[in-house]
Amino acid sequence: MREKFIKQINQFLTDIFNNIIAFEQRTLTESKSELTISDIHTIEQIGLGGKKKMTDIAEAMGITLAAMTSAADRLEKKGCIMRERSDSDRRMVFLSLTRYGRVVYKLHERFHKRMVEKVIKDFSEDELVILSKALSGLNEFFENNKK
Numbered sequence: 001m002r003e004k005f006i007k008q009i010n011q012f013l014t015d016i017f018n019n020i021i022a023f024e025q026r027t028l029t030e031s032k033s034e035l036t037i038s039d040i041h042t043i044e045q046i047g048l049g050g051k052k053k054m055t056d057i058a059e060a061m062g063i064t065l066a067a068m069t070s071a072a073d074r075l076e077k078k079g080c081i082m083r084e085r086s087d088s089d090r091r092m093v094f095l096s097l098t099r100y101g102r103v104v105y106k107l108h109e110r111f112h113k114r115m116v117e118k119v120i121k122d123f124s125e126d127e128l129v130i131l132s133k134a135l136s137g138l139n140e141f142f143e144n145n146k147k
Contacts, residue, residue, distance in 0.1 A: 013138075020115075027111070034078055035104065042071045043080055043097065043105050051084065051094035062146060080104060 024037050035043075045057050058068035072095060075081040080101035086092035097105060120128060 024111075035080070038071065039075055039078070039080070040104065040108050042068075042075060043101055044108060046081060046095050046097055046101070046105075048097065048102060048105060051096045054083075054093040054095055057095060075101070 021037065024040070028035060028037065028040070042057070042061065045061055046052055054068055054072060055065060058065050061068070063071075072081060072083060072093075076083055079098055081095050082098055084094045084096070086094065120131070123131065
């Protein structure tokens with residue numbers, strides 16, 4: 001019986017991941033945006049908190065600094081981010097969102113909020129606790145296996 005649930009849950013997780021990516025891509029395409037899903041997720045990682053070190057963003061995203069530099073180049077050209085070198089250490093680069101980048105961030109945040117609200121709208125408090133615990137465990141698995 002447990003094996004059946006393992007297969008079913010694995011299929012759900014795979015389908016959910018693929019469906020989220022496809023839905024985000026479709027939404028970007030329909031909006032005629034020049035941004036890619038990768039751009040959106042980089043913007044999401046930079047966040048609204050002000051300047052973030054480019055090395056920290058790359059590490060959080062699990063990409064190389066070279067890949068992060070390419071992503072930053074694209075986002076800077078698209079007007080989404082600002083790049084600033086440290087005065088004390090010119091090798092250190094900070095990224096922050098422009099006004100346009102903050103708008104994109106907030107729109108994407110709203111998209112995710114609506115998605116979650118739709119999923120949990122009929123859940124009881126007990127069901128929300130169980131779902132939250134399950135997703136926390138799944139997230140912990142990935143966090144512990146990043147490298």
